[in-house]
Amino acid sequence: MNIATEQVQAHVPVTIMKLQGELDASSYLDVIAGAKQLYQAGTRNLLLDLSDVSFMSSSGLVALHSVATLMRGQEPLDPEAGWSAMHSIANDIETAGGYEAHLKLLNPQPRVEKTLDITGFKNILEVFTDKQAAVTAFEAIKD
Amino acid sequence: MKVAATNNRGYYCLKLATLRITSEIDNLAKARRFVEEAAASLTDDAEVIGDLVLAVDEALTNVIVHGYQDAAGMIEIEVAQGQDALVVHLRDRAPGFDPTRVPAPDINVPLSRRIPGGLGVYMMRRLTDELHYQATPEGKNELTLVKRTAK
DSSP states (O other), X not given: OEEEEEEEESSSEEEEEEEEEEESTTTHHHHHHHHHHHHHTTOXXXXXXXXXXXXXXXXXHXXXXXXXHHXXXXXXXXXXXXXXXXXXXXXXXXXXXXXXXXXXXXXXXXXXXXXXXXXXXXXXXXXXXXXXXXXXXXXXXXX | OOEEEEOTTOOEEEEEEEEEEESOGGGHHHHHHHHHHHHHTTOOOHHHHHHHHHHHHXXXXXXXXXXXXXXXXXXXXXEEEETTEEEEEEEEOSSOOOTTSOOOOOTTSOGGGOOOOTHHHHHHHHHOSEEEEEEXXXXXXXXXXXXXXXX
């Protein structure tokens, strides 16, 4: 999986992380590591560009959940934690009060969108088809 | 070459193709392409193919990560044509777990022995029409995924 980043300025600085390739059990840890590096370098608002992601399995969902947690300034669950991680993700989806403020998604392909839909991830991660609309959706929220 | 056979459930299956991989996550992409190509020879319904490929990937990931864990092992992937359906059999020799029965988590069980479940198994169930598991007399696990091709 190829990862490229871009910084833009809207209401707030936004980092766009563009993923290219297939997001599965062999690549999902790289996405989490990439997001962690960005956070450590100062990124607080992240847009994941999924336009070139041709495949995503539940490992990808674990990555998305971990990245959302990172962007909130929290330590994500160890991806090797297996069941407890899954349980926590399911719980977060059930109890979610709205969209994540610091992580949004851009242009998932239809198959990937279907996965986000059936697993309830579309209820916690806002999906955009337009890059401009996506970056301006990040607000200067006082945490 | 197509080989006709009836499986032990008594329904008609025409074996199309078989792939054997070692239990490494880097082999998932190869397995996906194999299933995709075999399925595409039977249907041009992209949604059906996509659902099946994803379901098989989820199942294989479970076998590799939770079944074999760090041990090297062989996994056999067989794609067959059923009655208005695509059938995939996954066979492995990992210590058995039945992904069709996902129990409540036992917090006293060490992480390495936790039974996987959650999103992956949920997706397998949503994406397939039938899911069957059996432990064979030879000590193999066999997971069968069925995806209907007729609307």
